[in-house]
Amino acid sequence: MAKVLLxxxxxxxxxxxxxxxxxxxxxxxxxxxxxAALSHLESFSPDLVLxxxxxxxxxxxxxxxxxxxxxxxMDLPVVxxxxxxGAEDTKKAMSLGATSYLVKSDLEPxxxxxxxxxxxx
Amino acid sequence: MLLFRLNMNxxxxxxxxxxxxxxxxxxxxxxxxxxxxxxxGNKENLWEGGKKPAEEKLNExxxxxxxxxxxxxxxxxxxxxxxNTAEKLLxxxxxxxxxKPFDKIVKFKDSTxxxxxxxxxxxxxxxTHGKSFSTSxxxxxxxxxxxxxDIPISLSITPVMVDGKLAGTVEVFRDITEQxxxxxxxxxxxxxxxxxxxxxxxxxxxxxxxxxxxxxxNISKDISEILRDNYEAADKLxxxxxxxxxxxxxxxxxxxxxxxxxxxxxxxxxxINYYKTVASSKNIKLIYKKPENELPKIxxxxxxxxxxxxxxxxxxxxxTEKGKIEIQTILKDNFVETSVSDTxxxxxxxSREQLFKKFQIAEGRVLSRHAGGSGLGLYVSKNLVxxxxxxxxxxxxxxxxxxxFVFTLPAVING
Numbered sequence: 195m196a197k198v199l200l201x202x203x204x205x206x207x208x209x210x211x212x213x214x215x216x217x218x219x220x221x222x223x224x225x226x227x228x229x230a231a232l233s234h235l236e237s238f239s240p241d242l243v244l245x246x247x248x249x250x251x252x253x254x255x256x257x258x259x260x261x262x263x264x265x266x267x268m269d270l271p272v273v274x275x276x277x278x279x280g281a282e283d284t285k286k287a288m289s290l291g292a293t294s295y296l297v298k299s300d301l302e303p304x305x306x307x308x309x310x311x312x313x314x315x
Numbered sequence: 316m317l318l319f320r321l322n323m324n325x326x327x328x329x330x331x332x333x334x335x336x337x338x339x340x341x342x343x344x345x346x347x348x349x350x351x352x353x354x355x356g357n358k359e360n361l362w363e364g365g366k367k368p369a370e371e372k373l374n375e376x377x378x379x380x381x382x383x384x385x386x387x388x389x390x391x392x393x394x395x396x397x398x399n400t401a402e403k404l405l406x407x408x409x410x411x412x413x414x415k416p417f418d419k420i421v422k423f424k425d426s427t428x429x430x431x432x433x434x435x436x437x438x439x440x441x442x443t444h445g446k447s448f449s450t451s452x453x454x455x456x457x458x459x460x461x462x463x464x465d466i467p468i469s470l471s472i473t474p475v476m477v478d479g480k481l482a483g484t485v486e487v488f489r490d491i492t493e494q495x496x497x498x499x500x501x502x503x504x505x506x507x508x509x510x511x512x513x514x515x516x517x518x519x520x521x522x523x524x525x526x527x528x529x530x531x532x533n534i535s536k537d538i539s540e541i542l543r544d545n546y547e548a549a550d551k552l553x554x555x556x557x558x559x560x561x562x563x564x565x566x567x568x569x570x571x572x573x574x575x576x577x578x579x580x581x582x583x584x585x586x587i588n589y590y591k592t593v594a595s596s597k598n599i600k601l602i603y604k605k606p607e608n609e610l611p612k613i614x615x616x617x618x619x620x621x622x623x624x625x626x627x628x629x630x631x632x633x634x635t636e637k638g639k640i641e642i643q644t645i646l647k648d649n650f651v652e653t654s655v656s657d658t659x660x661x662x663x664x665x666s667r668e669q670l671f672k673k674f675q676i677a678e679g680r681v682l683s684r685h686a687g688g689s690g691l692g693l694y695v696s697k698n699l700v701x702x703x704x705x706x707x708x709x710x711x712x713x714x715x716x717x718x719x720f721v722f723t724l725p726a727v728i729n730g
Contacts, residue, residue: 303521
């Protein structure tokens with residue numbers, strides 16, 4: 195069992211991933227914008243962050259770079275989960291320190307759960 | 316008695332018939348003469364005061380007022396004629412332009428806004444080779460105004476022949492700024508709408524899979540069937556939207572290609588492995604036939620090649636009920652030619668023409684039963700291959716015997 199911070203602004207989407215993760219026995223904290231993600235990072239202290247890119251208030255790229263700025267979170271797995279499929283976006287996220295980059299479309303919840311568990315080692 | 320009467324009657328009737336035919340003919344002649352006279356009269360009345368202006372003056376007036384820009388350049392490369400619309404579109408006055416070498420006034424840029432100077436100027440091309448040139452959705456051009464601004468144009472440049480000899484060339488062009496802006500907005504709307512459709516579809520698909528994965532054992536057969544159908548329906552729609560997105564980025568030129576040198580055979584073998592289960596469940600053999608000599612690497616985007624092969628193999632699987640699907644590669648004129656042949660239903664002649672157009676699924680009674688998919692796969696694949704410098708085409712097809720599709724991609728040739 196792991197603690198997963200799920201950052202995703204679309205309720206129907208985050209409810210789906212929340213269930214998929216919970217049914218696999220993980221504890222999930224859901225937030226819907228970048229600023230909340232940073233504050234919950236402290237209070238929830240997750241084992242992994244599942245991070246969307248296009249969000250209100252603060253986008254995922256900014257959240258990611260702020261996470262990596264803090265030495266405490268240097269090794270925290272951050273999995274990007276986005277609709278942005280362009281090579282440029284992938285490169286940008288990886289250079290900012292993302293652990294892996296997933297494109298939402300066509301990704302079934304089970305595949306996302308598998309990817310998360312792979313990155314929890 | 317009867318005979319006599321008959322004999323008498325026949326000539327009388329014939330005479331009557333002849334007379335009426337002659338009368339009709341005469342009336343017709345009079346009518347034609349009147350018509351001729353009327354139209355002659357009309358021609359004369361076409362002009363004010365019944366007098367036609369001098370041919371030369373008339374022609375110039377017509378060309379001047381045409382709604383498209385018209386520029387005539389003579390054989391000595393000098394501008395001879397520059398009409399009102401050309402003045403409006405380019406900002407030069409006719410008196411400024413006429414007499415000047417055309418390349419001082421008529422300047423073109425290609426779709427990447429690279430200047431087309433010297434021999435690359437399409438007017439120079441036409442003057443040198445005596446051949447026409449025109450823009451198309453694939454060949455975009457800009458023309459530079461006097462103030463330096465570039466406007467997108469559609470044009471045709473045609474050699475003008477007088478007594479069989481090249482006298483010069485005429486450019487007819489029009490500003491397509493508004494049309495381009497409209498196309499851009501349309502494509503952008505399309506692309507945004509597709510994204511907005513994809514999210515809820517992924518949720519329907521994803522939630523169906525969650526229910527099946529975690530509650531599949533506790534639900535009735537009917538409910539599980541409903542969930543499976545929902546899952547498949549959403550899946551189908553998602554792949555359709557993906558094709559839409561591919562098309563709009565292809566057409567917007569936003570498609571990025573990550574071109575590398577790589578081994579095509581590895582891709583083919585991986586895909587064969589992937590499709591093996593589906594193929595064997597239909598009792599179809601899926602084979603890769605290697606060339607005799609070692610195949611060189613190709614220069615292309617591996618992900619796109621994956622997409623193209625997936626589409627061709629997927630189509631073959633969809634339309635083949637028995638037999639085999641064979642993939643073959645050969646090196647031919649610095650290109651690697653890959654063919655995908657099947658022993659499927661084949662494509663009728665009527666459908667062949669439509670095959671590579673948008674939204675086409677093979678028609679005909681035989682095929683419609685099997686038809687599925689978005690009808691976009693071949694259109695997208697062909698576009699992708701062409702963008703990477705190759706060709707994709709239907710090599711042959713026989714009804715009930717099968718089809719062979721071929722695509723080519725540039726090979727890495729050393730030395």
